[in-house]
Amino acid sequence: MTTELQPELQTAVEQRRNFAIISHPDAGKTTLTEKLLLYGGAIHEAGAVKARRAQRKATSDWMEMEQQRGISITSTVLQFAYHGCQINLLDTPGHQDFSEDTYRTLAAADNAVMLIDAAKGLEPQTRKLFEVCRMRSLPIFTFVNKLDRPGREPLELLDEIEKELGLQTYAVNWPIGMGDRFKGVFDRQKQQIHLFERTAHGSREAKDTIVDLGDPRIEDLLEKDLYYQLKEDIEVLQELGLDLDLEAVHAGQMTPIFFGSAMTNFGVELFLNNFLHYALKPGSRNSSNGEIPPTYPEFSGFVFKLQANMDPKHRDRVAFVRVCTGKFEKDMVVNHARSGKTVRLSRPQKLFAQDRESIEEAYPGDVIGLNNPGVFAIGDTIYTGQKLEYEGIPCFSPELFAYLRNPNPSKFKQFRKGVSELREEGAVQIMYSVDEAKRDPILAAVGQLQLEVVQFRLLNEYGVETTLDYLPYSLARWVAGGWEALEKVGRLFNTITVKDSWGRPVLLFKNEWNLQQVLGDHPSLKLNNTAPVV
Numbered sequence: 045m046t047t048e049l050q051p052e053l054q055t056a057v058e059q060r061r062n063f064a065i066i067s068h069p070d071a072g073k074t075t076l077t078e079k080l081l082l083y084g085g086a087i088h089e090a091g092a093v094k095a096r097r098a099q100r101k102a103t104s105d106w107m108e109m110e111q112q113r114g115i116s117i118t119s120t121v122l123q124f125a126y127h128g129c130q131i132n133l134l135d136t137p138g139h140q141d142f143s144e145d146t147y148r149t150l151a152a153a154d155n156a157v158m159l160i161d162a163a164k165g166l167e168p169q170t171r172k173l174f175e176v177c178r179m180r181s182l183p184i185f186t187f188v189n190k191l192d193r194p195g196r197e198p199l200e201l202l203d204e205i206e207k208e209l210g211l212q213t214y215a216v217n218w219p220i221g222m223g224d225r226f227k228g229v230f231d232r233q234k235q236q237i238h239l240f241e242r243t244a245h246g247s248r249e250a251k252d253t254i255v256d257l258g259d260p261r262i263e264d265l266l267e268k269d270l271y272y273q274l275k276e277d278i279e280v281l282q283e284l285g286l287d288l289d290l291e292a293v294h295a296g297q298m299t300p301i302f303f304g305s306a307m308t309n310f311g312v313e314l315f316l317n318n319f320l321h322y323a324l325k326p327g328s329r330n331s332s333n334g335e336i337p338p339t340y341p342e343f344s345g346f347v348f349k350l351q352a353n354m355d356p357k358h359r360d361r362v363a364f365v366r367v368c369t370g371k372f373e374k375d376m377v378v379n380h381a382r383s384g385k386t387v388r389l390s391r392p393q394k395l396f397a398q399d400r401e402s403i404e405e406a407y408p409g410d411v412i413g414l415n416n417p418g419v420f421a422i423g424d425t426i427y428t429g430q431k432l433e434y435e436g437i438p439c440f441s442p443e444l445f446a447y448l449r450n451p452n453p454s455k456f457k458q459f460r461k462g463v464s465e466l467r468e469e470g471a472v473q474i475m476y477s478v479d480e481a482k483r484d485p486i487l488a489a490v491g492q493l494q495l496e497v498v499q500f501r502l503l504n505e506y507g508v509e510t511t512l513d514y515l516p517y518s519l520a521r522w523v524a525g526g527w528e529a530l531e532k533v534g535r536l537f538n539t540i541t542v543k544d545s546w547g548r549p550v551l552l553f554k555n556e557w558n559l560q561q562v563l564g565d566h567p568s569l570k571l572n573n574t575a576p577v578v
């Protein structure tokens with residue numbers, strides 16, 4: 045490929061915005077996603093995403109388990125056009141399907157939208173996901189949701205974000221009233237008030253009346269106390285004195301904050317417009333050849349997620365690839381960095397919710413689904429031209445641990461093969477006891493579902509029925525400096541040592557308290573909550 049491609053790539057990158065939503069269950073991720081699609085014109089009436097989910101449940105679920113539990117296991121990518129931009133929303137599995145994939149998806153995202161319930165503030169899953177965003181210095185845009193219900197004071201929420209996450213905040217808009225009296229938002233940049241009208245469950249776009257702050261009509265449009273409250277709030281915000289510092293936003297140090305209600309559509313459009321304006325476009329990525337800009341004319345990308353058997357009729361596997369540079373074209377032949385082999389990418393898929401649609405081309409910031417006949421693993425780089433490899437996706441700290449037992453010795457071979465393949469695929473982490481007598485693998489997962497998926501797949505794909513013996517631990521930390529460093533600190537209490545698939549020492553703790561205790565007792569001990577895949 046030549047540099048003739050450059051203008052085309054430049055335009056594609058300018059147009060692309062890619063993000064993932066980080067939130068705790070019930071904060072309104074599905075609702076907000078649906079409203080973004082509504083404003084993006086990808087759906088015409090809200091309710092479609094939920095309906096689609098229900099429809100899927102009835103038809104083509106790739107696992108009975110998914111049906112039984114009524115949840116969606118697969119992480120999907122939604123692409124839609126809005127105001128001349130191509131937006132890629134990477135869906136992060138949440139709820140009970142919270143897993144290592146949720147973290148890995150953030151490796152493919154350029155921006156994160158942190159969705160918070162105004163009544164609850166920061167919640168555990170949001171905090172965990174935030175930590176991964178921080179590791180990658182992702183820009184974070186905060187949407188405080190459910191202002192149509194009684195919630196906490198907006199200033200208190202800003203304070204919580206600053207203190208707990210160490211992020212500077214800048215409120216881009218400000219709520220007018222709350223609960224039943226939530227009337228709209230004040231756009232601080234344009235100094236305009238947006239007053240909304242409610243529609244039934246927000247199935248259509250919300251109509252808003254826009255008035256300048258100095259407009260005399262405001263006093264009639266807003267009840268007196270709300271008007272005075274707003275004026276007071278504006279003064280307080282001004283006294284805080286902070287400006288929106290885009291550099292700090294892009295470095296993940298300041299978060300622009302938006303208030304609204306996804307259900308009634310209040311503030312959603314304003315959020316989307318500002319987000320498009322401020323979000324990072326696909327940028328350069330670190331590789332074995334240094335920083336590679338997205339407009340580099342050769343194609344490259346990396347695998348951030350593998351999905352097995354999404355379609356029970358085909359029993360196939362799909363590798364999700366984030367395109368980093370160049371242009372992807374159907375049927376192109378690429379190099380697979382890890383194996384040194386060449387692969388023809390013949391059945392690429394674009395992903396809109398669960399539907400698979402074949403694609404002809406894709407650009408930096410896009411995600412494509414490739415049929416994966418066992419070639420790809422998490423973190424693999426594919427490329428054309430000069431060899432390059434992107435930094436791998438690390439292992440994230442698991443929170444659930446269980447011995448996996450195979451009660452049937454005649455199935456030993458299948459058991460071993462299944463465990464090894466599922467580990468390579470990244471379905472679960474495998475650890476081992478340091479006690480040679482205990483040879484059963486320990487499954488280590490971020491979410492319960494990962495364990496169930498492993499058992500289900502061992503049975504269905506390898507014919508092995510297994511049982512789990514849970515271990516009473518909830519935190520894992522890799523020892524920096526390996527066994528040597530561990531030996532130096534001597535005997536440790538309130539923790540056990542296991543080894544990961546690469547033989548590295550990992551300490552398991554029952555709780556955060558025990559972890560802090562060990563760290564307090566041994567200041568020289570350095571522990572990491574992620575570890576590279578080698």
Ligand code: G4P
Nearest residue numbers: 069070071072073074075076189190192193305306307308
């Ligand atoms: P999630 O994907 O983050 O888990 O959240 P989801 O969108 O499913 O929303 C969780 C619940 O919160 C839903 O109520 C949803 O309607 C409600 N919700 C979302 N955004 C808002 C908002 O801006 N204001 C208010 N008041 N509620 C909101 P549900 O009763 O569980 O479901 P449903 O009856 O609406 O289907």
